[in-house]
Structures are given as structure tokens and as C-alpha cells.
Amino acid sequence: MSAADLAYHRGMGRWEPNGRGRLAQAALDLYVERGFDQTTVAEIAERAGLTERTFFRHYADKREVLFDGAATLQQLMVDAAAAAPEAASPLEATAAALDALGEMFDGRRDFALRRHSVISVNPELQERELIKLARLTEAIAATLRERGVGEPAASLTAQAGIGVFHVSFQRWVAPGETRKLDELMREGLEELKAVIR
Amino acid sequence: MSAADLAYHRGMGRWEPNGRGRLAQAALDLYVERGFDQTTVAEIAERAGLTERTFFRHYADKREVLFDGAATLQQLMVDAAAAAPEAASPLEATAAALDALGEMFDGRRDFALRRHSVISVNPELQERELIKLARLTEAIAATLRERGVGEPAASLTAQAGIGVFHVSFQRWVAPGETRKLDELMREGLEELKAVIR
DNA sequence: ATAGGCGAGGTCAGCGGCTGACATCGAGCG
DNA sequence: CGCTCGATGTCAGCCGCTGACCTCGCCTAT
Structure with a gap:
């Protein structure tokens, strides 16, 4: 796990609060850092300490998070x-x-x-x-x-x-x-x- | 092959003319018949007597054909x-x-x-x-x-x-x-x- | 206190849009 | 006749997105 990831879910368990917000923050950061096309949903979810499937439970698609x-x-x-x-x-x-x-x-x-x-x-x-x-x-x-x-x-x-x-x-x-x-x-x-x- | 398909490429060989036009016609027809989401690019290509890969050489994506x-x-x-x-x-x-x-x-x-x-x-x-x-x-x-x-x-x-x-x-x-x-x-x-x- | 409800999240399998790399065909031309 | 070249075919593979089903742990009622 990278150092950057730690800022997002240091010590977070499965039920850490505000998963939706963490996904939004991770997504915007990644989109800014590497661009929208170069970011996969799996990467966003990983940085937020969640899974890809969970991303799609919160947002209808990869764009909607913005x-x-x-x-x-x-x-x-x-x-x-x-x-x-x-x-x-x-x-x-x-x-x-x-x-x-x-x-x-x-x-x-x-x-x-x-x-x-x-x-x-x-x-x-x-x-x-x-x-x-x-x-x-x-x-x-x-x-x-x-x-x-x-x-x-x-x-x-x-x-x-x-x-x-x-x-x-x-x-x-x-x-x-x-x-x-x-x-x-x-x-x-x-x-x-x-x-x- | 269905009767409907024949109208599109009766006797067409690999180099039958106007592949692009046939794709556009087949796409609109299918979108009207079964709806956009219920139509796959492979189906459009098949009706036009071409392959899926060729569709994407003519149109950037499934929507652009319209x-x-x-x-x-x-x-x-x-x-x-x-x-x-x-x-x-x-x-x-x-x-x-x-x-x-x-x-x-x-x-x-x-x-x-x-x-x-x-x-x-x-x-x-x-x-x-x-x-x-x-x-x-x-x-x-x-x-x-x-x-x-x-x-x-x-x-x-x-x-x-x-x-x-x-x-x-x-x-x-x-x-x-x-x-x-x-x-x-x-x-x-x-x-x-x-x-x- | 504890059983069970329930909502958030996880796991797995799979479809379909889209792309890169490479092979093939056939028309026209020297 | 052999070559070039553009249009098409073939194949493999990534990723967005979804359905079905399972797991965890908080909350509440008894």
C-alpha cells in the first residue's frame, strides 16, 4: 500500500464512516493527478479503502462522482x-x-x-x-x-x-x-x- | 441468416460498396426496433454484413452513428x-x-x-x-x-x-x-x- | 443479554464497448 | 504479372458496469 493511500484510510475498518465522501475525494484527486481516462474505478476504490463494486453502489458511473x-x-x-x-x-x-x-x-x-x-x-x-x-x-x-x-x-x-x-x-x-x-x-x-x- | 438481413447485403462480398452507409442504416433500424441499450454493436455489424471491428473504424462509438x-x-x-x-x-x-x-x-x-x-x-x-x-x-x-x-x-x-x-x-x-x-x-x-x- | 433485522460492504462471474496488433483480401497500377 | 495500398477480418485483452449471493456488525425489541 502506498503512502498516499494511508491518508485516506489509515486504520479504517470495513465500517469506517463516509465511504461515499472518501470515494468522491479519491476520485477527484486521481482525476487531477493522472487524468480521467488514466484512472480506473478499481484504483479509486482502492484509494478510498473500498471495492470497485461499492463505488457503483454510490455512483451510477465513473463520471457521476464529479x-x-x-x-x-x-x-x-x-x-x-x-x-x-x-x-x-x-x-x-x-x-x-x-x-x-x-x-x-x-x-x-x-x-x-x-x-x-x-x-x-x-x-x-x-x-x-x-x-x-x-x-x-x-x-x-x-x-x-x-x-x-x-x-x-x-x-x-x-x-x-x-x-x-x-x-x-x-x-x-x-x-x-x-x-x-x-x-x-x-x-x-x-x-x-x-x-x- | 434472417430475411431482414438479406435486404442489407444480398450477395454482398467483402468489398461491397458503402459499408459506412449500411452500418448507419442497420444501426438506426435496430435502435428503433429494439432500443439503443438492447442493441449490440456486433448485431449492427452483422446486419450490415460486416464485423464489429469495422463498425469502430467508421464510427468512434456506438452513439456517433446517429x-x-x-x-x-x-x-x-x-x-x-x-x-x-x-x-x-x-x-x-x-x-x-x-x-x-x-x-x-x-x-x-x-x-x-x-x-x-x-x-x-x-x-x-x-x-x-x-x-x-x-x-x-x-x-x-x-x-x-x-x-x-x-x-x-x-x-x-x-x-x-x-x-x-x-x-x-x-x-x-x-x-x-x-x-x-x-x-x-x-x-x-x-x-x-x-x-x- | 441476545436474536434477528437490516443496511453497508465484499466476492465472483460475466457481458459488452472499445482498442491494438497483425493477417488478409482485392482493386488498380506500373 | 507482381506490387502497393486501403478496407476488412481475426484475435486477445482491458475496463466499465451489473446481477446474484454472501458477510459483517450495529440496533432494537423482547
């Missing part, structure tokens, strides 16, 4: 959009969801950068990211519909909002960028308004 | 956007690309519906579709940049355009819908303008 937070994130945004004043326009309610998102990311910039460095060089992972974003878009559209917005207005507004997030996020993680995510998103939203006309 | 047209489509849209009058706004150039797309799809509605029926029930295939759409968005953004549009305006405009296409496409393939795709897209674009304000 997208665990998506559900929480979605709930955060949906709640924010739903909590917007009744008089708020669809776009304003969506902007409220973006604000909640920005707040969350700005506190976790290091993690976001690490994670992004893995995803940005792997098409399979980009695919997974895109479908999470699409499901998020659909959730926001559903929230807007509950607020009385019709179709296709609800879907188009949600897509515009997530589109602004996506473009802003790319700028936020670009080397040399110092502005905060919510500032970039606000700027992006204004730019979108200017260009759609 | 997305062969993406490059052509991208070229079509990029050309249309680049050919827009110099005086056209970014959004107008993007709308020209959408027009080209609409024309193409309206002539192939049966194929589009068949293909969509397979993709719509399979998350893996949706992931692939989304990344193709994202690459298409990036290509249009690049074209807009060549037309002198800055960032983030170029990316935001391209995303809005593809967003309109995506929403409109969903409506176009919905049961009971009778309008043409380009009509739906024009309507979507107006709706987007109304909601972004």
Missing part, C-alpha cells in the same frame, strides 16, 4: 426563483436564481477550478455537464410555469438565464480573470439584452 | 451566417443560419422523427446531442467574431439562437404539431425578444 452537487444546486436555484416577488418578470425571477448560484460558487472557487480543470479536457465529462445544465434549465422553466408564465416563454427565459451563466462561468475560470461570478453574470445579462433587439 | 450529419449541418449554418449582409446585426446573421437549418429539416421530417424517437428515450444519446449543439453554438459564435462581433456578445447571441432552435425543435416533433420548423423558430425568436427586456 456531479454529485448538481441536485443541491438545482434546489437552490429553483427555491430562489420561486421566492421572487410575485410582481417580478420571468427574467427577474431567473436572475434571482442566478444570484443564488453566484453566491454559492464564489465561496468555492478553489474546488470549482480543480473540478473544471478535469472536465475541460474531457469530452465525456463535458457531455455530462451539459445534460446537468439542460435538466437545470428544465427545472427553472417548470418553476416559471408555476409562476404563471406560458410556453415557449418559460423555456426560452430559462435557457437565456442558463446561457448567461454558462458564458459567464467560462470567463470566471479563465486565467487572469479577477471579477466575481455574480458580477460577470450581471454584465452578461445586460449584454444579452443589448444584443437581442 | 450524429453523422452534424458536421454537414454545422457547415450549412456557418456558411449561412457568414453570407449574411455585412450590415446585418449579430442576431440577424444568426437568424439566417436558423433559416438554413429549418429548410434542411423540413425536407427530412420522417428521418428526424425516427431519429428523435430513439434519442428522446435515452440519456446517453441526449448527452451526445447536447455536446453537438454546444459545438455548433461555438462554431456560430466564431463566425460572428469573424464578422467583428466582440465577446461576450458573440457567444450570447449564438446561444440564444441555438436555444431558440432547441425549443422550437421540441415543439416541431411534438405529437399533433403541424406548423413548419422555420415558422416555429421565427415565432420563438419573437417570443425571446419579448421576454428579454
